[in-house]
Amino acid sequence: MDGAKLGQLKQFIEQCKADPSILSDPTLSFFRDYLESLGADLPPSAYESEDSKSKSYVVEESDEEMDAQEEDDDSDLVESDVELEGETVEPDNDPPQKMGDPTVEVSEENRDASQMEKGQAVEAISEGKLEEAIEHLTEAILLNPTSAIMYATRASVYIKMKKPNAAIRDANAALEINPDSAKGYKSRGIARSMLGQWEEAAKDLHLASKLDYDEEISAVLKKVEPNAHRIEEHRRKYERLRKEKEDKKIERERQRRRAEAQAEYEKAKKKEQSSSSRTHEGMPGGFPGGMPGGFPGGMPGGFPGGMPGGFPGGMPGGFPGGMPGGMPGGFPGSTPGGMPGNIDYSKILNDPELMAAFKDPEVMSALQDVMKNPANLAKHQANPKVAPIIAKMMGKFAGPQ
DSSP states (O other): OHHHHHHHHHHHHHHHHHGGGGSSGGHHHHHHHHHHHHHOOGGGGGGOOOHHHHHHHHHHHHHHHHHHHHHHHSSSSOOOOOOSSSSSOOOOOOOOOOOOTTTTTOHHHHHHHHHHHHHHHHHHTTOOHHHHHHHHHHHHHHHHOOHHHHHHHHHHHHHTTTHHHHHHHHHHHEEEEEOHHEEEEEEHHEEEEEEEHHHHHHHHHHHHHHOOOOOOHHHHHHHHHHHHHHHHHHHHHHHHHHHHHHHHHHHHHHHHHHHHHHHHHEEEHHHHHHHHHHHHSTTOOOOSSSSTOOOOTTOHHOOOOOOTTSSOOTTTTTTTTOTTTOOOOTTTTTTTTTTOOOOOOOHHTOHHHHHTTTTHHHHHHHHHHHHOOOOHHHTTTTTTHHHHHHHHHHHHHHHOO
């Protein structure tokens, strides 16, 4: 082979090693297919056109952006503090106060005694003696544990003493006895506002106002409602942000699945195109340039003018050089008078058995041996793998009888 051409071929191979994407050029698909027929494992870049590489870059870049977004969104959403107004008190942690048994049957005598204790408690409250008032109200509750007003009154005293938890316990007891106790809701609402439970406080105070409106409830609501509204708006804001975050996550996952499906489709499409390309280009790998050395001197009697250029599409392994000189005389033992010049090569290219045989190194070696010297056919006729293939080829060469 020409030394200059060998040098160019070597240079081309080196370029392919350095940048396999060169093989993605559609005009080099025949060479790529040839390499695959030899068992070569080509990198993905050898199949990607510029457009697909560009798309791939965009997809990869998009994936990186989505990963970055996921990292940001996976971090917990930190809520800002709500600016609230109004004073609160430290929770009281005293042991629970004495409670009566609301299931007991109360006599008239005990009811009267309970009322007397309540009267003394009211007098103590007016004098600012809150501890004494608690003692009287506790005694009144024990005498008549079925009275919601006794619990609600003691709750109001605990509020004056800045003991909101104790007041809430008494208010709950009053509301268990009488769910429509306005004083029970009022006391619990005020106690909750003291603890900074603004939304719960507003709810209780609104119920109390509906049952029995008074000025004190209205005054407390004016302090409680603004904070309750701020908290509600704050909660809605972050609920919306969390939903938006979740929606974005769902959308990214949908886009990822769509991208993966598209990638699988493109991969299958390329594989199908590659397979189709090999089928249309003839025998896998091809006989670039024809058959080596041709049939020197020809085969007596046949193929006048030879088969310049080799089989269309080529045969695997490559038989460069064509078949100059014709094949006068034909293969020994084959069709007398040689082979006709009007051969239908599609009969060979579309024959699965011949196509499979051309991939067998032993068969190809025998064919090359016969082509170099037709007299060598005799030594291969005893080979059960080679002889049937040669006979089949000669039968297709012979054409219609």
